[in-house]
Every structure is written in C-alpha cells, then in structure tokens.
Amino acid sequence: MCGIAGIIGTNYNKEDLEKMLESIKHRGPDASGIYQNGDCLLGHNRLSIIDLSTNANQPFSDTTGRFQLIFNGEIYNYKELKAEIGDRYNFRTSSDTEVLLASYIIFGKDCLEKLNGMFAFAIWDKKKKELFAARDRFGVKPFYYYKDAESFIFASEIKAIHRFVEKNPDEKTWANYFCYGSYGSPETTFYKDIFQLQAGYYLEFKDGKLQKHQWYDFEKRIKEIPSDHGSDSEVKRKYLALLEDSIKLRFRADVEVGFNLSGGVDSSLLLALVNHLHPTHNIKAYTFYTGDERYDELPWVEKMIKRTGNSLEKVKLSPEEVPELSERISFYQDEPYGGIPTLAYSKIFQKASKDGVKVLLDGQGMDEQWAGYDYYGRATNELIQGSGNVSPLRTGVLNKGFMKLAEKPQYPELFSSVIQNLQYRDLFNTKLPRALRFNDRISMAYSTELREPFLDYRLVEMAFALPDQMKIRGGVHKYMLREIVKEYVPFEIAEAPKRALQTPQREWLGEELRGFVNQGIEKLLNSEFSNWFDSKALRKEWEAYQNGKQENSFYVWQWVNLGLLI
Known part of the structure; x- marks a missing residue:
C-alpha cells in the first residue's frame, strides 16, 4: 500500500513532484523515490508489506530500463503469476511489484485480467514515450488526475494535485450532495477539472492525448455465468x-x-x-x-x-x-x-x-x-440507509439558484432483476x-x-x-x-438482522457537540460558499434540531463537513 504521483508535461521539475509526495507521505513513510525521463516525472511513497528490502522500492524498473512502474495496492496472486511467467522474465526480488511489471511486459494490457488484487498503477514506456495506467475492478485503490493542454498530473489523493491546480468546487457535484445525498459519479470529484479513473478502466497518455478504456465488463461477466447454479448445498460449498x-x-x-x-x-x-x-x-x-x-x-x-x-x-x-x-x-x-x-x-x-x-x-x-x-x-432507490420515513436531507435551506444546478442521479438498469x-x-x-x-x-x-x-x-x-x-x-x-x-x-x-454500524451521532451533534456544530455553521455562513444557502432557513432548521427534531442527523453533518473542508 502506497502513494503514487506523476506529472507528464513541460515546466515541472523534481522539486514539484517532491511537493506532491510530501502531501501524501502518510500513505508510504518507509521509502520515497522519483524517476525522471524528459517530460515524465514519476514519484512513489512506499509502505513496505511484501519483500521489505530496498530492492523492491519504487519507481521500479525492468532490467533494460525501458519500463518504470509506480504502484499502489497489492497483487494477492503474485506467486501464482510469477510461476506462470516462469523464465520469461528474470526476477530480482520476491515482491508483487516486480510480478506486476513482468506481467505487463509479458502479457501487455491482458495482464489486467490475470490480476487478483487491489491496485492503481502507472507504467512509463521510455521507448514509446507513453504512459499506461489502470485501476482495479471495484476501485479499491484511488487514481485522480488533471489534464490541460500542457500537462497530465495524477496522484493517489486530490490534495497532491491541488499543489498545482487551483482548488475550485464543482458546484453541480456539491448541489447533488445536498439535494440527493450523492457523493458524485465514478468519474467526477467535488472539484472542477479533477477526475477519477473509473474502477475497472485503464488509460493511455501519449503526445498530449488521453484515451480511456473499460477492461472489466461486469455486466458481460455476469451474463456469461450459467443459469444453473446448483442446489443450495452446492452453492454453499462453492462459495465457501x-x-x-x-x-x-x-x-x-x-x-x-x-x-x-x-x-x-x-x-x-x-x-x-x-x-x-x-x-x-x-x-x-x-x-x-x-x-x-x-x-x-x-x-x-x-x-x-x-x-x-x-x-x-x-x-x-x-x-x-x-x-x-x-x-x-x-x-x-x-x-x-x-x-x-x-x-x-x-x-x-x-x-x-x-x-x-x-x-x-x-x-x-x-x-x-x-x-x-x-x-x-x-x-x-434510497441512497442514505436508515433514513426511514424522514428525509435525511434539508433542501429547504439551499439557495434556489444553487438547487437548480442539481440533477437527480440516474443509474443504469442492466439486469432483469430489480434487486440486481x-x-x-x-x-x-x-x-x-x-x-x-x-x-x-x-x-x-x-x-x-x-x-x-x-x-x-x-x-x-x-x-x-x-x-x-x-x-x-x-x-x-x-x-x-x-x-x-x-x-x-x-x-x-x-440470525441477527442487519444493523448499521453506528455511533450516537444524532444525540452528540445536538447535545455534547452543539458548540462544535454552531462553530461549523457560522464558519460556513461567513465563507465564500454562503451563497449556496438561505442562512435564515438553515439556522431555523438547526434550532429545530437542537429542540429535539433529531430523527436524522445526516443534513447537520453535511453542513459541518463542508465547513471542515473549506
């Protein structure tokens, strides 16, 4: 598990990448490294889990020096993959990092189908001057990026990109958060011009051009599974x-x-x-x-x-x-x-x-x-679990113009089963x-x-x-x-029914943490984001909450959360 960062473009140097790595040092305090090749800068902070030796530090190069890898995550089946590759690659370490790079060199993009793990990685091909990056099937590991006419910048966390890209909120994403409880789409973030590589996708960047492709087609995989699943006992045995x-x-x-x-x-x-x-x-x-x-x-x-x-x-x-x-x-x-x-x-x-x-x-x-x-x-279609018959949202405290930015999220319906x-x-x-x-x-x-x-x-x-x-x-x-x-x-x-893993958030926000919430709300209403809200309506809702209208606390946390992030 680690932190990765990279810049491809002119007008950047190692000191710039060091600033990015410093902002995400917590992701990998055990070692840090930088690779530079022309306009390509790759950086890595390492948390040592498999092969603790310095030989497995990153950026990691193949023996020829053509390929450089930075990798966040784990390839759990690396031993099996290493055996499959055999003598087609001369391994120097016992790390899953080297197995990942070898898999890419031997199998190309098809290596992704062979990986059982959580990962976000980038590989620079020095010969082709091309970047290849990929994210795992369910997006366990993050990959954020920014692109303009001159550069492509990526990292494990948004704060690293904000070292060079102005921190501007994406108002539509924020409006959807307050109106529908949505945390954004698989591609977007809460900030303008900063995006995510979708789960199960890879990207290629060359000559200033970015192309993205889906490599994990979940719908296709499910529809290829035979409909005869066997008896209950067979299903239990196979799953276990x-x-x-x-x-x-x-x-x-x-x-x-x-x-x-x-x-x-x-x-x-x-x-x-x-x-x-x-x-x-x-x-x-x-x-x-x-x-x-x-x-x-x-x-x-x-x-x-x-x-x-x-x-x-x-x-x-x-x-x-x-x-x-x-x-x-x-x-x-x-x-x-x-x-x-x-x-x-x-x-x-x-x-x-x-x-x-x-x-x-x-x-x-x-x-x-x-x-x-x-x-x-x-x-x-509830997005917020446990909200019961009382809405977890308070759209009445929002400015009408801000509300108009919101668009109710629509999700694909790919299967005949409503539950699926x-x-x-x-x-x-x-x-x-x-x-x-x-x-x-x-x-x-x-x-x-x-x-x-x-x-x-x-x-x-x-x-x-x-x-x-x-x-x-x-x-x-x-x-x-x-x-x-x-x-x-x-x-x-x-036999116990599903219980949401919870804390006394409703009670604490209205009682022990009342002063904390007051402070957060005042900070919010005196900030540049105050025009998103009807301050009088918001204060009225907060007063009602303090007076016992505490069926749900999600909307109170939303206000506090924005106050914490600004």
Whole structure:
C-alpha cells in the first residue's frame, strides 16, 4: 500500500513532484523515490508489506530500463503469476511489484485480467514515450488526475494535485450532495477539472492525448455465468471454497496482520474462517465503541471473541475527541465523508499503527453482493440507509439558484432483476465507492493497509449472479450466507438482522457537540460558499434540531463537513 504521483508535461521539475509526495507521505513513510525521463516525472511513497528490502522500492524498473512502474495496492496472486511467467522474465526480488511489471511486459494490457488484487498503477514506456495506467475492478485503490493542454498530473489523493491546480468546487457535484445525498459519479470529484479513473478502466497518455478504456465488463461477466447454479448445498460449498482461497491470498504479507471486528454476520464469519485457516496466528482483533449501549456492538463482538479466543483491542471514541479528529480526517479525505462513524472507525487504524500492525482485514463488500441492506427487500432507490420515513436531507435551506444546478442521479438498469440493478448501483455508483474512499483515506492516514477478502471478484460475481431467492428468502436477507455462517458463529449473530454500524451521532451533534456544530455553521455562513444557502432557513432548521427534531442527523453533518473542508 502506497502513494503514487506523476506529472507528464513541460515546466515541472523534481522539486514539484517532491511537493506532491510530501502531501501524501502518510500513505508510504518507509521509502520515497522519483524517476525522471524528459517530460515524465514519476514519484512513489512506499509502505513496505511484501519483500521489505530496498530492492523492491519504487519507481521500479525492468532490467533494460525501458519500463518504470509506480504502484499502489497489492497483487494477492503474485506467486501464482510469477510461476506462470516462469523464465520469461528474470526476477530480482520476491515482491508483487516486480510480478506486476513482468506481467505487463509479458502479457501487455491482458495482464489486467490475470490480476487478483487491489491496485492503481502507472507504467512509463521510455521507448514509446507513453504512459499506461489502470485501476482495479471495484476501485479499491484511488487514481485522480488533471489534464490541460500542457500537462497530465495524477496522484493517489486530490490534495497532491491541488499543489498545482487551483482548488475550485464543482458546484453541480456539491448541489447533488445536498439535494440527493450523492457523493458524485465514478468519474467526477467535488472539484472542477479533477477526475477519477473509473474502477475497472485503464488509460493511455501519449503526445498530449488521453484515451480511456473499460477492461472489466461486469455486466458481460455476469451474463456469461450459467443459469444453473446448483442446489443450495452446492452453492454453499462453492462459495465457501472461494472465500477460503480469498482469505489465504489476502493473508500474504511480510508484516503482522490484524482484524477489524464488528458484531455483524460478515466480519464474524471472516474472523472464524481466518482462525480456521490460520490457527497458530492468534490474530489480534480491533473494534470501536462509544460507551452508548444503544449503538455499541460490543455485546456481539465479545460473544464472538469468547468463541474464537482472539485477543481484542477495544477502542473508544468520546465526543470530546470529535472536533480535533474531524479536522484531521477532513484533511486526509479531501471530500465529504461519512460522519462520526468514520471518525470512530479511524481510531482502529490509529491504534493498530501504534501496535505495529500494518495490515488489517475487514468485511466490506458482503452486503452489496448478497443483497444485505434492508431496502433490497423494498426495491426502493434510497441512497442514505436508515433514513426511514424522514428525509435525511434539508433542501429547504439551499439557495434556489444553487438547487437548480442539481440533477437527480440516474443509474443504469442492466439486469432483469430489480434487486440486481440495486446491487449494481451500490457496487459501482453509490455505497461501495464511497465506503472504499472513506476507508482508504482513514487507513492510509495512519500508514496502515486495509484488505477486503469479500471483494475478491470471484466471490462478488458468483453471489451477484445467484437468483434473488438465494439472497432474500422468507424475508431473511443474505439468506444463503447466513446458512454458511451458522456453522461458524454463535446463533445470536447468525440470525441477527442487519444493523448499521453506528455511533450516537444524532444525540452528540445536538447535545455534547452543539458548540462544535454552531462553530461549523457560522464558519460556513461567513465563507465564500454562503451563497449556496438561505442562512435564515438553515439556522431555523438547526434550532429545530437542537429542540429535539433529531430523527436524522445526516443534513447537520453535511453542513459541518463542508465547513471542515473549506
């Protein structure tokens, strides 16, 4: 896990790239390197996970010096790929970095189909004066870029690009955020002229021209899967075998591996299987809590730990920490993020980093592939989970001209199943992309790597392609998964309904953090963004919230979040 940055264009030098790398040093404090070839500058900050030797530092060159690679992520199946390549490449290290470069040299763009991992990388071809860059199937690792007539600038985080590109908000994206709860599209960001390379895409840049291509066609992959999935027992057996293989691959590291544990089905199953497959590791588990038993998942976590015997680190978030912590996390996020639960989750990575644990596993991705969210059963288009009958938004506080910029997001409906269309939306447009962004930034803020075994593309494709009744049966969500889980986790966890991982955000914002919110709102209404709002209406809504109208706190956090980012 690392940070990458690059500039192709005139009028830039190594000192400029050093500034970019310095802004994202937290992503890789173990080593830093720069490569320059004419108008091409490539930079890398390394977090050493596999092959800790300096031989694996980046930018990484092949033996001829023609190709230079900078890479953020992990190629989990690098050992299998290395064996497949064999003597067609003369390997000098035991790193997945070198296997990635060798794969590109041997297989060209087709190497992407062979990779099982999370990645954003760029390769400079010195002979052709051409840049090739790619992003993993689900966009676990970030790739941002800016292009004008003279240059192409890219990096793992937006703040690095803002070293040279003016920080101007994209008002339409912000309007959609306040009007619809949207966090943007797979290509856009909250800033003008700064874009993302889409998940499952690659790009080529040569002679000032940029071309992008989709390399991972999820719709095609799903429609090629045979409709005869077999019996329930066959599906369980196949899925469990894939899951065990995914865990084995993601346990490859030359540093200690830890585990993020909630009290839910997904992470409990994952921990049970980790212990089953690695019985001698006694992996350390981490969980957060706030001391409010209405929200804390400690009872379920402790039930699971009692069964597995793992050591458990309980990390507490108190309301007094929120103001300073929210400022810090806003710096790392660059864009709006998910409120106090994200702050609480960040404390796990902070603690793990202090403990010397560089890699953490978690259960992200299971709900999207198994239709775990409650609204899948209602087939609604909710973007904000848990909002119930009360809108999580307050468009009445917005300036009418600003509101007109908003355009309700439309999502493709590629499948005959309504549930699959919602799953596809969540996988590629809404829930998963924003969760991956939140989690990448908070793990990297503390120089730790987050791995998600459930996001192995083989698992996602298999579960997604199953008939609806294997995902939701008799009103039970993630039905088939729960059948698998029963063999590994306590009954109370296996049968428990989906619970959003939460904190007392509603109560804290209106009570303990009232002064913090007041300060954020006043900062917002006295800033250059004040013309987005009707200040009188906003203050009236905030007053109503303080007086007990607290069914939802998302809109309050939106105001505070913008205040933190400006």
